[in-house]
Amino acid sequence: MSERYDNRFLDILGDFNFEVLENSKYSIYALSKNLKFIYFNPAWFDFADKNGFDKVASKNMILGTPFLKSIKGVRLRLYFYNNYKKVLKTGKAWHHDYECSSKTEFRFFHQTAYPLKNQEGILVIHTEMFKLPMDNMNREAFKAIEQRYLNADGQIIQCSNCRHTQRADKPEHWDWVPDWVEKLPFNHKLDICPTCEHLYL
Ligand SMILES: [Zn+2]
Numbered sequence: 001m002s003e004r005y006d007n008r009f010l011d012i013l014g015d016f017n018f019e020v021l022e023n024s025k026y027s028i029y030a031l032s033k034n035l036k037f038i039y040f041n042p043a044w045f046d047f048a049d050k051n052g053f054d055k056v057a058s059k060n061m062i063l064g065t066p067f068l069k070s071i072k073g074v075r076l077r078l079y080f081y082n083n084y085k086k087v088l089k090t091g092k093a094w095h096h097d098y099e100c101s102s103k104t105e106f107r108f109f110h111q112t113a114y115p116l117k118n119q120e121g122i123l124v125i126h127t128e129m130f131k132l133p134m135d136n137m138n139r140e141a142f143k144a145i146e147q148r149y150l151n152a153d154g155q156i157i158q159c160s161n162c163r164h165t166q167r168a169d170k171p172e173h174w175d176w177v178p179d180w181v182e183k184l185p186f187n188h189k190l191d192i193c194p195t196c197e198h199l200y201l
Contacts, residue, residue: 005039006063008032014117027126030116035067035084038121047126073160073190079200084113087122091115097129097199099161103178106139107131134178144179156185159193161200166193 009030010018021028021039027047030039040061048061061070067084071077087094094113101107108130114123142148142165149156149165157166163181164174174193192200 003063004041004045005030009038009121012117012120016114016116016123021123024125026128028124029067030121030123031067031084032121033088033119035081037061037063037065037067039063039123075192075200076160076190084122087113087115088119091119099163099196101134101163101181103182104134105131106134106137139176142175142177144177144185146185149175149177149185150187155187155189156180157189157191158184159196160190161192161196164193164195166191 021041024041025043027044028039028041029037029044032038040063044061068077068081071080083094083096086092093115096111096113098109098111099107100109107128109126110129111124111126114125115121116123146156147168149168151157151166151168151171158164158180159166159174162174163176165177165180167173167175172194174195180188
């Protein structure tokens with residue numbers, strides 16, 4: 001495993017307790033002023049492991065790598081960029097709720113981005129609010145049939161948040177396609193569906 005923090009991080013920790021962050025069961029990372037990774041706690045790596053981040057994604061989880069490289073989809077990149085920059089500018093914490101489900105489990109998280117000392121960086125803590133077996137969610141599962149979802153641009157659109165897939169002939173329908181949650185189709189594009197829109201304003 002590569003290093004998890006650099007000295008810049010310890011310098012701007014302020015009132016946060018390093019031991020507490022290290023031992024937390026929640027995934028935590030910190031970013032520098034220019035939004036590059038300067039810290040990951042051990043739980044972050046466990047989370048990445050368990051959630052099967054692919055090799056490319058894991059490669060971007062390295063100190064000094066721009067945070068935005070780890071985010072898929074233009075929409076989400078812009079959203080996080082704007083809000084993290086706002087934390088740095090205003091010195092006020094920012095909160096964001098999101099879903100991060102797997103094929104078999106419904107999971108809902110809350111992230112808080114705290115300004116670090118002198119607004120020199122931000123600390124981002126992801127707390128799990130709840131999880132339920134997907135079977136309890138009453139989500140109708142659809143088969144991964146390309147013809148049904150491939151749009152005129154040759155792309156399959158999936159919601160970054162709830163991971164539902166947009167139908168090509170009825171774009172207002174977004175279906176739960178478990179196989180594409182487990183593994184994104186090759187020609188996918190990530191967006192935010194209307195149901196999740198309110199979480200990304
Ligand atoms: Zn959605």
